[in-house]
Amino acid sequence: MRASQSRPRSASRPLPEPAPAERQRFRRVLLRWYDRNGRDLPWRQTDDPYHILVSEIMLQQTQVDRVLPKYHEWLGKYPSLGALAGAREEAAVKTWYPLGYNIRPRRLHAIARESVARFGGELPSDEDTLRSFKGIGPYTAGALMSFAFRKRAPILDTNVARVLFRVVIGRGDPKTHRMRKHLWKISGLMVPHKRAFDFNQAIMDFGALVCTARRPKCAACPMSGMCLAYPFDPRREGPSLE
Ligand code: SF4
Numbered sequence: 376m377r378a379s380q381s382r383p384r385s386a387s388r389p390l391p392e393p394a395p396a397e398r399q400r401f402r403r404v405l406l407r408w409y410d411r412n413g414r415d416l417p418w419r420q421t422d423d424p425y426h427i428l429v430s431e432i433m434l435q436q437t438q439v440d441r442v443l444p445k446y447h448e449w450l451g452k453y454p455s456l457g458a459l460a461g462a463r464e465e466a467a468v469k470t471w472y473p474l475g476y477n478i479r480p481r482r483l484h485a486i487a488r489e490s491v492a493r494f495g496g497e498l499p500s501d502e503d504t505l506r507s508f509k510g511i512g513p514y515t516a517g518a519l520m521s522f523a524f525r526k527r528a529p530i531l532d533t534n535v536a537r538v539l540f541r542v543v544i545g546r547g548d549p550k551t552h553r554m555r556k557h558l559w560k561i562s563g564l565m566v567p568h569k570r571a572f573d574f575n576q577a578i579m580d581f582g583a584l585v586c587t588a589r590r591p592k593c594a595a596c597p598m599s600g601m602c603l604a605y606p607f608d609p610r611r612e613g614p615s616l617e
Pocket of ligand 1: 538541542585586587591592593594596597598599602603604605606607
């Protein structure tokens with residue numbers, strides 16, 4: 376983004392933040408792109424917090440096309456947190472196959488049992504209480520706040536971090552603790568008051584379809600006029616956000 380073109384190297388210098396006019400432009404371009412290109416995914420058609428939790432945990436390590444059939448199978452078998460809590464953990468792990476990273480079904484199962492024990496089989500709608508669950512970190516809590524409870528909450532998964540880093544920061548190491556913290560802040564600044572749900576879905580899709588880790592489609596990108604990484608050069612970017 377042009378007004379923020381200083382590219383500090385020193386950890387003591389402030390990192391760039393988008394000015395209000397730049398945030399507006401980013402939102403406008405992103406939402407226009409999303410209206411034309413956004414994916415029609417089943418977890419975008421629901422505000423059931425459990426269904427959204429299942430999708431978010433599945434998507435943490437797995438591509439959308441592999442998640443889709445398993446998402447439907449899982450909800451057919453465990454349609455509620457209560458149903459999942461009543462199942463054996465090993466049965467849940469078996470249902471999860473072949474998605475892998477089996478800590479994920481174990482986590483889901485533990486969250487289900489905790490929600491039954493503490494909240495009658497529901498998920499609470501405030502972030503601090505969500506974060507008190509073992510297995511619900513800042514990203515999953517933000518996704519639940521935004522997608523299930525429709526609040527103006529930031530998210531920062533790998534796709535979102537990559538897009539914000541490239542457009543606003545441009546070069547350097549996106550993986551440092553300081554940068555991660557800063558990208559959370561930028562994500563919070565960027566989320567609009569109106570269409571917050573669409574905005575967060577849009578930036579995830581944009582990172583998955585346009586501003587991809589290895590071969591971003593810079594030549595056809597609607598953000599190119601404001602992106603500090605344009606044209607993307609992997610030699611200028613630090614460790615890749617994949
Ligand atoms: S111009 Fe390239 S690096 Fe910048 S947002 Fe678009 S695809 Fe990503």
